[in-house]
Amino acid sequence: MTASASNGKIVVRQNGISADDKGYCASLLATRTEHLESKEISDFCHLVREASITWIDYVVEDLEKEAIGAATPMGFSEILVRNFLRNQRSSYEDLGDEMGIILPAIIVKGFDVKLNPLMILVKENLIFTLHNTEVRRFSRIRRYAEVMLRKFPSRCPRWTGSPVSLYVFSMRTTHAISTTLGRSRSRATS
Numbered sequence: 001m002t003a004s005a006s007n008g009k010i011v012v013r014q015n016g017i018s019a020d021d022k023g024y025c026a027s028l029l030a031t032r033t034e035h036l037e038s039k040e041i042s043d044f045c046h047l048v049r050e051a052s053i054t055w056i057d058y059v060v061e062d063l064e065k066e067a068i069g070a071a072t073p074m075g076f077s078e079i080l081v082r083n084f085l086r087n088q089r090s091s092y093e094d095l096g097d098e099m100g101i102i103l104p105a106i107i108v109k110g111f112d113v114k115l116n117p118l119m120i121l122v123k124e125n126l127i128f129t130l131h132n133t134e135v136r137r138f139s140r141i142r143r144y145a146e147v148m149l150r151k152f153p154s155r156c157p158r159w160t161g162s163p164v165s166l167y168v169f170s171m172r173t174t175h176a177i178s179t180t181l182g183r184s185r186s187r188a189t190s
Contacts, residue, residue: 023058024138026145027051033146041073048074048126053152055127055145057138063117067130074128076100076121084119098123105135 025044026035029051048054060066071081083093084102092101100121107114119130129138
């Protein structure tokens with residue numbers, strides 16, 4: 001654990017992630033986008049209820065011990081999360097009204113390669129990413145989350161569980177992400 005001062009504020013870091021970075025929520029509301037950072041998962045519930053689409057990125061110290069406690073307050077079933085914890089390499093579950101995938105996040109430090117589980121859970125208007133402190137790539141995407149959400153119509157229909165709507169939803173999301181990141185890369189190189 002290390003501490004550093006930033007603009008007069010002391011930030012405590014555990015395993016490379018600050019306590020302030022634990023949870024991030026970005027939502028597309030009827031007239032605007034909004035984001036919130038919090039250490040408590042329950043602080044995001046009101047944004048999920050009000051939004052047409054929400055992305056929550058949540059970091060835990062130990063995925064096996066904390067995954068159920070983080071996912072169930074957001075409305076995901078315990079059975080969905082338990083199925084992923086049994087097989088942490090990779091797995092896909094579709095329970096009709098909720099679905100998810102667990103993938104290995106590859107972390108390379110020098111010649112050491114490490115695999116850490118990354119859960120992506122989807123339900124109605126919520127995309128929930130859950131991982132441990134070593135997976136850092138979503139902390140970079142947080143900067144662009146509100147911009148990406150603005151690519152969706154403000155009255156975006158909620159996912160109803162049909163495979164066709166999920167396909168359309170995922171294709172729109174992928175397109176919005178690639179367009180946004182492509183623009184930011186082209187600005188950086190010019």
